[in-house]
Amino acid sequence: MDWMAWTLPTALFFAAIALLLAGMTMWELHSPGAERKGFLPIDTTRGDRLFIGLLGSAYLHLLVVGVTDWSVWIASLLSLLWLFAVMRWG
Amino acid sequence: MSKVHNNKAWWLVLPVFLLVAFSAIVPMMTVVNYSVQDIFDQSSRYFVGVDWYRQVLQDPRLHDSLLRQFIYSACVLLIEIPLGIAIALTMPTKGRWTSLCLIVMAIPLLIPWNVVGTIWQIFGRADIGLLGWSLNQLGVSYNYASNTRDAWVTVLVMDVWHWTSLVALLCYSGLRAIPDVYYQAARIDRASAWAVFRHIQLPKLKSVLLIAVMLRFMDSFMIYTEPFVLTGGGPGNATTFLSQTLTQMAVGQFDLGPAAAFSLVYFLIILLVSWLFYTAMTHDDKTR
Numbered sequence: 001m002d003w004m005a006w007t008l009p010t011a012l013f014f015a016a017i018a019l020l021l022a023g024m025t026m027w028e029l030h031s032p033g034a035e036r037k038g039f040l041p042i043d044t045t046r047g048d049r050l051f052i053g054l055l056g057s058a059y060l061h062l063l064v065v066g067v068t069d070w071s072v073w074i075a076s077l078l079s080l081l082w083l084f085a086v087m088r089w090g
Numbered sequence: 091m092s093k094v095h096n097n098k099a100w101w102l103v104l105p106v107f108l109l110v111a112f113s114a115i116v117p118m119m120t121v122v123n124y125s126v127q128d129i130f131d132q133s134s135r136y137f138v139g140v141d142w143y144r145q146v147l148q149d150p151r152l153h154d155s156l157l158r159q160f161i162y163s164a165c166v167l168l169i170e171i172p173l174g175i176a177i178a179l180t181m182p183t184k185g186r187w188t189s190l191c192l193i194v195m196a197i198p199l200l201i202p203w204n205v206v207g208t209i210w211q212i213f214g215r216a217d218i219g220l221l222g223w224s225l226n227q228l229g230v231s232y233n234y235a236s237n238t239r240d241a242w243v244t245v246l247v248m249d250v251w252h253w254t255s256l257v258a259l260l261c262y263s264g265l266r267a268i269p270d271v272y273y274q275a276a277r278i279d280r281a282s283a284w285a286v287f288r289h290i291q292l293p294k295l296k297s298v299l300l301i302a303v304m305l306r307f308m309d310s311f312m313i314y315t316e317p318f319v320l321t322g323g324g325p326g327n328a329t330t331f332l333s334q335t336l337t338q339m340a341v342g343q344f345d346l347g348p349a350a351a352f353s354l355v356y357f358l359i360i361l362l363v364s365w366l367f368y369t370a371m372t373h374d375d376k377t378r
Contacts, residue, residue, distance in 0.1 A: 004116070005123045007137050014119060029097075042373060055365065058358055065140050066147030072140050 017054075024050060038090045049090045053083035118357075124350035142351035152352065154327065155335040159311060162246070162331060166310040167303060169250050174257025174302065175295070179287070181262055192262075195255040203252075207319025210248040214320075234321060238328040241321045245329050248316055253309070257302045264298035265291060297371065304367040311360060332356055 024046060027033075035043040040052065057079035064075035125142055129135040146152055177195075182188045201209075214234050216222040225232040234244040272290045281289070314333035317323065323330035330338075336356065340349035 002132055004120045005127060005129060005132065005135060007123060007126060009137075009139075010119075010123045010126060013122075042369060051365070055358075055362060059362070061140075062143070062147060062355065062358070065143045 020050070040086070040090045044090060046087070049086050050083075052090065053086040056082050056086065121350045121353055124346050125354055127347055129346050138347065142347045143355070146348050146351045146355060151327075151335060152332075152355075155330060155332045158328075158330070159332045162313070163307055163310040165246055166249055166253075167306055169246065170254045170257050170306055171299065171303060173250065173254050175261050175299075177254065177258040178261035178265055179291070181258070183266070192259070195258055195262075198252050198255050199259075201252070203315035204319050206248060206252050207316040210244060210251075210316075211320050214244050236325050238325055241325060241329050245317050245320060248320060249310065249313070252316070253306060257306065260298050260302045261295055264295045268294045300367060300371050304364065304371075307363060307367075308360060311363070 028046065033046045035045050037043050040049075042048075044052070060079050060082060061072065061075040064070050064078070065072060126137060126139060127135045128138050181191050181195075198206075213219045214222045214232075216226050216233050222232055222234070231237075232240050234240040268291065272294075273286070276286045276290060312333055313331055314337070317329045317331060318334055321329045323334050336349060336352050339345050339352060
C-alpha cells in the first residue's frame with residue numbers, strides 16, 4: 001500500500017469514516033429509522049442526514065481554510081457541532 | 091400479510107462495490123493522501139497539513155477558472171435546454187421522416203470529443219475554414235485564436251452543436267410518453283399550442299428535463315478535450331476551464347499536492363450539485 005502514500009491523519013480520517021458507516025449500518029439493522037422532517041427543508045433518513053452533515057463539514061473546512069486564517073481545528077470543531085445538529089434536529 | 095425482508099440480496103451488490111472501490115474509492119483515497127503532502131516520489135514526501143488547500147483556495151488562477159466554468163455551464167444550459175425542447179417539439183412523431191430525424195440527431199453524439207474539437211478548429215479558421223472564411227468575407231471580423239469573444243462563441247457553439255441533440259432526444263422520448271388523452275382533453279377545451287405546452291408538455295417533461303440539466307451541467311463542468319483542441323485554453327487564459335487548469339498543475343508543473351487538493355475541491359463542487367439534482371428528482375417522484 002506504499003503507493004497510496006498514507007499518512008497518519010488521513011488514515012485516521014478514513015478509519016473514522018469507515019467506522020461511522022459501519023456504525024450507521026448496525027444502528028439501522030438494530031432499529032430501522034424512518035424519514036422525518038426537521039430544520040432541513042426536506043424529509044430525510046438517518047443516512048441522508050449523515051451525508052448532509054459530512055458534505056456540510058467538508059464545505060465548512062474549505063470556508064475556514066480558504067477565507068480565514070483560523071486553525072483547521074476550529075473548522076473541525078464547528079463541523080462536529082454541525083454534524084451533531086443535523087443528525088439530532090435535521 | 092407481513093412483508094418479508096431479505097437482506098441477503100445486498101450481497102449481490104458486492105461485485106459492483108468491489109469494482110467501484112478498485113476504480114474510484116481507492117484512487118480517491120490516494121488523492122486525499124497526496125493533497126496533504128509535498129510529494130516528489132515515494133521516498134521523499136512531507137506532511138504539510140492543509141497548506142495546499144489554503145494555497146489553492148486563495149489562488150486567483152483557480153478563482154478565474156471557476157468563474158469561467160460556472161459562466162460556461164450556465165450558458166450551455168441556457169442555450170441547450172430551451173433549444174433541445176424546441177427541437178423535440180418540432181420533430182415528426184410518425185411517418186418515414188421520424189427515423190431519419192432521430193438518426194440525424196444522434197450523429198453528433200457519436201463523434202469523439204477530440205474529433206469535434208478538430209472539426210471546429212478547421213471549420214472556424216479564418217484562412218481555410220468554411221465558417222471563419224465566410225464570416226470574414228461577409229465583413230464580420232472573426233478570429234477565435236486571437237479574439238476572446240470569438241473564442242468563447244466558438245467553444246459555446248461547438249458544445250451546442252455536439253450536445254443539444256442529447257437534450258432533444260431526451261425531451262422527444264418524454265413527449266412521446268405523454269398519453270394522448272391529455273391532448274384530447276386540450277382539444278375539447280380548445281387550448282392554444284402555448285397552453286398545451288405550458289400546462290401539459292412542460293410539467294410532464296419535468297423529470298426528463300432534470301436528468302438533461304444534470305447530465306449537461308456535469309458534462310459541461312468537466313469539459314476538457316474540446317476547448318483544449320480548439321483554442322488550447324486561449325487566447326491568454328480566456329477559455330481555460332477547471333479541468334485544463336488542473337491538468338496544467340498536475341501534468342505540466344508536476345505540482346501533485348496542490349493538484350490533488352484542487353481536484354478534491356472540484357469533486358466537492360460536482361458532488362454538491364449532483365446531490366441537489368438527485369434530491370430534486372427524488373423529491374419530485376415522492377410528491378407524485
